[in-house]
Amino acid sequence: MRFLKLTIAYHGGNYAGWQIQPNGNTVQAELESAWTQVTGEQARIVASGRTDAGVHALGQVCSLTTSSSLDTQTLCRALNAKLPDDIRTLNVQTAPVNFHAIRDSIAKTYRYQIQTGATFDLFQHDRCWFVPRSLEILEMTEAAGHLVGKHDFASFQASGAVTKTTVRTIYRLDIRQTNEREFNNIAITIRGDGFLYNMVRNIVGTLVEIGKGKRQPSWVLSIMEKNDRNFAGPTAPAHGLYLVDVEYEAFDDNR
């Protein structure tokens, strides 16, 4: 029995999220089906976190165990031959005994893509959030600075979600503006030790309210004090969110 680490990417637009469910296509269902076709095994594949419907991944990490003797490169190629075009296996690696994609993760990085201005690039319609006006990047950056560090992020957790603790550490939160093909793009990159349910999308929705000038950067401080989802900004839509990277102590080679 071997433990494996799979790194995969997907466009979330055609899927009802990561996790297998009775109705709707899921990334997990596609991946487990491809695995069975390649190895003949029924495997349960665990991802570092369940991405929601529409959310994309550039570097989702999964763990599984196998009795297959196929080498990692062959597995990677064979999976891609079976997977649909909008899911790709980037890498298959041998993992330490008991490697578990959720339990062992020490940090995650997400990126959120926004397009601003009067018109939007329609070829981005399923991969970034269109905000039809300009945003104040400096104000958003100032607000982002208040969120970096170890805080109770209860106000940024989806209503009804249950977790042992709502304290998380954000290591990095930066906002970059780029111009691509005449369109204004804003990329918000956030790296932390873990994220509550909808936390990234709620932070982005809050920062956009500040970027619009509806609120001051210090608003985020008063939101955090409340520990209540009702005080934060709206949830940014799923289709602008990308899971970029998941980090593990056992695999520090790729940083």
Add this chain to the structure above:
Amino acid sequence: MRFLKLTIAYHGGNYAGWQIQPNGNTVQAELESAWTQVTGEQARIVASGRTDAGVHALGQVCSLTTSSSLDTQTLCRALNAKLPDDIRTLNVQTAPVNFHAIRDSIAKTYRYQIQTGATFDLFQHDRCWFVPRSLEILEMTEAAGHLVGKHDFASFQASGAVTKTTVRTIYRLDIRQTNEREFNNIAITIRGDGFLYNMVRNIVGTLVEIGKGKRQPSWVLSIMEKNDRNFAGPTAPAHGLYLVDVEYEAFDDNR
């Protein structure tokens, strides 16, 4: 009664092509429905050419007549408010009396996007053709040179298509290789006075055979001599094709 010129863009992935049909979503149906919602008029909107299912447009041109007194900028904004995100009105202009998008066009430009190499960028899966190997650009460019000019392109017309003449003039056919996010992209740009049904996709399919080294560049000369579709290469898939620009004498300002 005013004559109008509409310039629109769309991602063809969700549509059964331009033209209204009994089954399946079409770009024309969406556009005519948006027009009715904006003006209250039942309009027949004519496009410069019917793009097939999956084919994209960066600058499709349409003509129509209207009794609406709304100004062109208001019409453009209002249409976009009603259209789905993957269809956008780029421009609405007043056109000369009797302006007709098909009859009056004097030139069209298409682009075909290919991605080559061992792996492909999954975020391009619905917008370029993946050819999982490298292609010889110099050989393809040499072959392209034979196609430029006024020729009988009967061999590059879809089987069964009927037209008055199969003679067309290609003004420009160039092939550029770019590297984007570590992936090899090839863009084939072709400008001509008009194109037969499937002509661009059949030319691209033929050039790719040459790029693979299966055929010599001079192959295109022998194909043209035959005047028979069976002698040309395969039809490249629809989802790599973009209608970039349509030109009219009455509107030479945007060139």
